[in-house]
Amino acid sequence: MYLIDIILGETCLSVLKISDLHKTYKTSFYKKNKKVLNGLSFSVPEGTVTGFLGGNGAGKTTAIKCILDLCIPDSGEILFFDKKKISLAVKEKIGFLPERPYFYNYLTGLEFLKFYGKLSKMSNQNIIIKSTSLLKKLDLYHYKDQLLGSYSKGMLQKIGIAQALIHDPDLLILDEPMSGLDPDGRHYISEIIKDTAKKGKSIFFSSHLLDDVEKISQNLVILKESKLLYEGQTEELLKTYQSGYELHYSLNSEKHILKLKELSLMQSKIEELIKKGAIIFEFKAVRPSLEEVFVNMALNTQQTHSKHIVNK
Ligand SMILES: Nc1ncnc2c1ncn2[C@@H]1O[C@H](COP(=O)(O)OP(=O)(O)O)[C@@H](O)[C@H]1O
Ligand SMILES: [Mg+2]
DSSP, rough: OOOEEEEETEEEEEEEEEEEEEEEOOOSSSOOEEEEEEEEEEEEETTSEEEEEETTTHHHHHHHHHHTTTSSOOOOOOOOOEOOOHHHHHHEEEEEEEEEEOTTTTSHHHHHHHHHEEEEEOOOHHHHHHHHHHHHHHHHHTTTSSSGGGGOOHHHHHHHHHHHHTTTOOOEESSSSTTTTHHHHHHHHHHHHHHHHHOOEEEEEEOOOOHHHHHHHHHHEEEEEEEEEEEEHHHHHHTTTTTTTEEEEETTEEEEEEEEEEHHHHHHHHHHHHHOOEEEEEEEEOOOOOHHHHHHHOOOOEEEEEOSSSSO
């Protein structure tokens, strides 16, 4: 059992909880220090996919580096699993793909995975079983004996994810895993992220590809200029921007589309249409895409949306 947060009466288990994180970079002697994280707080619920969004320079990579002990925050608290601070035991439960990973060009794909498996103290047999399964899932099995130096950007990104998953971590942290990939590559990475979550693992990943994020993330953490703009369910955020309802029906062999803002009005319209003998074949809420919501939120900086935190 991990951290238990009681949020608005719901029980929610967190694998990662960040509280009031501050980070300043010293730029140069003459210039002012640069505040990159300004009191950032959020948590990553267990067994879910949480997308970490924000424009370029919002502070995503800095936050991830602080979380993983790769840079030292000015202040704040970072807790993993059952309220543990980062330690070797905690690190063993985490898989990580950095924004700009380094790949050893003279190793083959399989040797690369064996290397990371050994670092995680896995047995040879376990390494082979896990590598084979990951390479197959990521459509890399045929290239397992090819040198990484000959891998394409997409293949490298996929082998990087396999490296992060080789030791079966409980928490997977990926910094821009889909960046620079074609739709095919993004599909494989989305699928492995969803698959990993289905096994009860937790995934926290940053991305600026909002279409992909919308498809696979149940939760979102959105940063804007070093501050939290939204933390909560993707569905809840999209609902906030819902503009009405749409009904597709046919009456007297003619197809119609009815658009209304109010659900109650739509309900009485549906009853009326059914009495007239209409056939209803689609009813849906009209929602903007995450991309549209993100742009809207970014323009409206004053608003802080959060189920958990209001007016941070
Ligand atoms: N080592 C560093 N020294 C000084 N400034 C940095 C350093 N790393 C990042 N920054 C600055 O911090 C801000 C946030 O960067 P980053 O965390 O990489 O953002 P993101 O990942 O959201 O694009 C940017 O303005 C970037 O230039
Ligand atoms: Mg980054």
